[in-house]
Amino acid sequence: MHNKTRNPTGWGFVEDAMSPAERKALIPMAGALFGGQLPEAVAAPTAADISLPPSRLPIPESLAHVLTDDHDARVLHARGRSYPDLVALRRTTLTEAPDVVATPDSEQALLDILDWCARSKAAVIPFGGGSSVVGGVNAEGMGAFDGVVTLSLQAMDQIHDIDQRAATVHAGAGILGPALESAVKAQGLAVRHFPQSYFHSSLGGWVATRGAGHFSTQHAKIEDRVQALRVVLPDGRIAETQRLPAGSVGVDPNRLWCGSEGALGVITSVWLRCVREPQHRVGCGVAFDDFPSALEAARMLLQSGIYPTQLRILDPYEHMISRLMAGRSAKGALMVLAFESAGAPVDGLLQAAQDIAAEHGGRVQQGGDSDGTGDWKNTFFRQPYLRDAMLDHAGVVDTFETAVLWSQLPDAYHGIRQRVLDALQRECGGGAVTCRVTHAYSDGCCLYFGFFAPGRRDALATQWQAIRDAAAEAVTAFGGTASHHHAMGRMHRGYARDELPEAFIDALHGARSRLDPEGRMNPGLLPEPMRATMPAPTGSSA
Structure with missing residues (x-):
């Protein structure tokens, strides 16, 4: 268990909130983003x-x-x-x-x-x-x-077993990221799953929301790393899936509960695939004049069969903010590359990635203050605390993410960004939109947008809702998913129909009716079926 104090009205831990020095540096940066001075802060x-x-x-x-x-x-x-x-x-x-x-x-x-x-x-x-x-x-x-x-579930945080030969850990669903990583490291293994909520999110939460982590190009989504699950059902039964490297006996039972967000039972423990503790690490920053050039370099990199352990791309606006928070300036886009291995040098892979990047105008950064990767890594876990501080000043500040195909880029990036900018202008009189690629695949990538705008204290919720509605409509228009790794929750429930087949929604409700007939587990989470009743079988007299 952690020894810090959970913030009851803000992100993370009280001890990790933005310091007075950070807040002092925030004011001119936020003022520049908003085009003017910030109102006085009102503490949470x-x-x-x-x-x-x-x-x-x-x-x-x-x-x-x-x-x-x-x-x-x-x-x-x-x-x-x-x-x-x-x-x-x-x-x-x-x-x-x-x-x-x-x-x-x-x-x-x-x-x-x-x-x-x-x-x-x-x-x-x-x-x-x-x-x-x-x-x-x-x-x-x-x-x-x-x-x-x-x-x-946070008291159910025990390490039950570590299988070194299979490189798996069996742990209680309530264990937090740092404790899990520490436990397997003692056995020469590593989890290497670092969501932005890493310090105060749980293993069971990662699985129940189909989360994704920071070092995850090869192991992007947590569901791909789940070997087996143990789930307590509301009717008193316990479901435990079998530990296997793979199988084809019907539908994968693990996938029924991965992403279920507590609506189909309570995940109590997880067998998770780990990696060997990395012994070889190399990385660099690569500067590009523009975001589309960096996107094209990433596409060619992955489709060439080169998979960095970490691949992030900051658009010029995200790059600028990360540098401003460190008291420096920046232009253009930045690609963050890192390779890791437990048993073989990876310098050759980094060089191959740099060569591909160079073919698309990428320039390898030399490190130190000229390399924005350090500034971005330092601010990554701090960004939600930045949101809290800006909310003190009546800022409308949030993020949303989607995943699109490479064939939809860069049009989706430009189109979504412009629609959100238009919404910021309508609702708040202006603002800024940033974007970064957080996860990339051979067929597409995750675009993670942030928006910042001056708000009115008496209308923050309605301003935010109008902007988020515009963002969701834009994502749908450009063929993206409502959520790449933030889960569905109640926020995306209404948009689930744009990407979930009606028959699948019916199947989810069928599963729920058998596992939880009274519908007591996280009610109101699943999207409602289009039809109130299931159709009668063909030929039935019912």
């Missing part, structure tokens, strides 16, 4: 400042050691960490919140809690690290139930 409230409705669920004495209706615990688990979540917390009154927070430390405790929830007619929301930015853990819209129980 504390948990004690927030009003909640009284708990509706009396806690039985037999479960008092794993249940609490403590005010601060309910506030901490009431919302994820999306921009609208933070805005809602700053209003200091939540009309919907979990009645009880449960923290089981074993599967038996979890089964007892789920049994009590069933008897209490309570909805259940599985909760990992709480870093959801899509409304996946919010206690909202559950009025049909007599109460809401948020199920924190």
Whole structure:
């Protein structure tokens, strides 16, 4: 378990929030982005400042050691960490919140809690690290139930086994990224999965949301690294998939729960594929005059069969912001390249990548202050804290991501960016849009956009919603996914129909009706089927 304090009304840990020096440097940078001076800051409230409705669920004495209706615990688990979540917390009154927070430390405790929830007619929301930015853990819209129980998995954080020969780790779903990495490192292995929420997100959360990490060109999505799962179902059954390197006995059962976001049961432990601890590491930054040239270099690199361990591309605006935060200036786009290996030198691969980049106008940076890779890496984990600080100044600041085919680029980049700029102008009188490629494949890549605009304190939620609607419509128009790795949650639920076949949505509801007939697990998450009832079989007299 970590020894820092979770921020109840902001991102991450209280101890890691932006320092006074960082905030001082932020003001001129944000003022330049917004085209003027920032309004005075208004600090986020504390948990004690927030009003909640009284708990509706009396806690039985037999479960008092794993249940609490403590005010601060309910506030901490009431919302994820999306921009609208933070805005809602700053209003200091939540009309919907979990009645009880449960923290089981074993599967038996979890089964007892789920049994009590069933008897209490309570909805259940599985909760990992709480870093959801899509409304996946919010206690909202559950009025049909007599109460809401948020199920924190963070006490189920044990390392159960490490299989060195198979290079896998079996760990509890509640274990956080740093603890998992530390445990396998002692055995000569590494996870090397670094989402931006790495320090306070959980293994089970990664799997339940189909997350992606920082060093992930070859192992992009977490579902590709899941060897097996153990899941507790609301009816008391336990499903455990078999540990295998591969198989073809029907549909892969792991994929039923990867991305399920707690709607089909509670993931309690995961067998995860690791890598050998890297012994050889090389990397560099490559500068390009423009983003499309860098995109084309990345396409040719991957389609040549060269897969860097890390491949990121910052467009000129993202590059500029990362350098401004370090007190420096920048022009053009920047590609961040890194290769790792446990057993063979990788200098030749780096040189081959540099050669391909050079064919598209790329210029290898020499390191030091001239190499923007260090500035970007230093700001990567700090960026959500930057969002919190800018929200103090009434900034409308958020990100969204999509994945598109190479054949849709660079048109998708330019088109999506322009539509969001237009929305910023309409809603906020201007602003800035940045983009970076966070994950790349032989057939396409993930475009991760950020937007910054001056807001009005009394209209932040509506301004944000209008901008996000414009972004979602643009993503759909250019053939992208609603979410590459942030998950569906409640935020993307309405857009799921643009990419999920109706028959698949019906199948999801069919699975739910068998596993959770009362629909108590994270209700309101799955997209509703188009038809209220399933069609009768052909030839049936029904």
